[in-house]
Amino acid sequence: MRIFKYIFDFYIQSSLHVALAVYALICITFFKLNISYDEPVAYFGFFGTIVGYNFIKYDELARIKKIKLTKTFKAIIFLSILSALATFYYYLELKTKTKLIGFGALLLTILYTLPFFPHRTNMRNWSGLKIYLVAIAWVGVTVLLPVINADMDFSIIVILKCIQRFFFVFILMLIFEIIDLQFDEKFLETIPQKLGEKQTKNLIYLLVLVFLALEYFKPNITLNQFAVTFLVAIILGLLTYFASSKRNKYFTSFWVESMPFFWLILLLVFS
Structure with missing residues (x-):
């Protein structure tokens, strides 16, 4: 049972579950708007979510709290690197105008995680802002990306x-x-x-x-x-x-x- 719990926890902690949720929402957009299945959009959303969420969750821990490199954390880093390569590959497959939305999502992730403004924490810690940022980002990735790449x-x-x-x-x-x-x-x-x-x-x-x-x-x-x-x-x-x-x-x-x-x-x- 311990091995199954370890696998399940890794599935959650590595952001695979949330990435599949994003993939499902993209597929819902295809279905509801009668858009043909678009592999670059679907996989860009999936792999990009793994990279973005793991960066958000573990960046501060790695930079400030200096967490130990456990086997699980090393596996998450390895998965994130592979996902980053896959994200870049599918990013290149997107249409030019769609790439702008993808770049915007990347910029939002960086601003959300890193403190860019003097005397302010990152956007994640700005009071009351987090929930709106996440909702907007998910709309952009799961609705706007499929629509724009389909020239709708x-x-x-x-x-x-x-x-x-x-x-x-x-x-x-x-x-x-x-x-x-x-x-x-x-x-x-x-x-x-x-x-x-x-x-x-x-x-x-x-x-x-x-x-x-x-x-x-x-x-x-x-x-x-x-x-x-x-x-x-x-x-x-x-x-x-x-x-x-x-x-x-x-x-x-x-x-x-x-x-x-x-x-x-x-x-x-x-x-």
């Missing part, structure tokens, strides 16, 4: 998809922040720190309704499409209901981050 016009459907995706990621991040109440420093001023756990959950329920309503207002929406979004909204509500600062790390790092998989599976089942 920015129709009302695409705009609604961007807004809906923002709310989806924003909801997931709020659940994360509820769980992290026990760990977050007070200066971060997260939404649960300001509103409290109960009021944050009420806010999430409201945002879930907005997320669902955005599906209803899309042109030519089918019953199956709305049913899928309705089920996704129900699952989001259940995750919110059971979220608590007393939950263990796997509740968010695995179950909450699995939401894109549930969404993609439901789309495939109901298609």
Whole structure:
């Protein structure tokens, strides 16, 4: 059993799980906007997420806290290097205008991690900013990249998809922040720190309704499409209901981050 726990923990800690979540959201965009499967976009998003998230998670630990190079950490570094090479390869395969969005995501990651401004910490520690940065970055990678690389016009459907995706990621991040109440420093001023756990959950329920309503207002929406979004909204509500600062790390790092998989599976089942 120990070997399975080690493999599972490595899967989570190395950002493979969150990278697959990004890959799933990109595939959802392909599916919902009738875009043919675009390998460079899908794999750029997947491998780029591994590099970006591992850089964000481990850069400060390596630079400031000087953590020991354990076997697990060495394996994560090795995976990140391979992923960086793959990211660069698929970046070159993107269309020129799409590369600008990809470069913007890279710049945002660097600003998010490293302190570029005098007398300020990195953007990750700017009070109340983290949740919005993550949501915007995910919209850019999982919606804008596929749309731009497919030479699609920015129709009302695409705009609604961007807004809906923002709310989806924003909801997931709020659940994360509820769980992290026990760990977050007070200066971060997260939404649960300001509103409290109960009021944050009420806010999430409201945002879930907005997320669902955005599906209803899309042109030519089918019953199956709305049913899928309705089920996704129900699952989001259940995750919110059971979220608590007393939950263990796997509740968010695995179950909450699995939401894109549930969404993609439901789309495939109901298609």
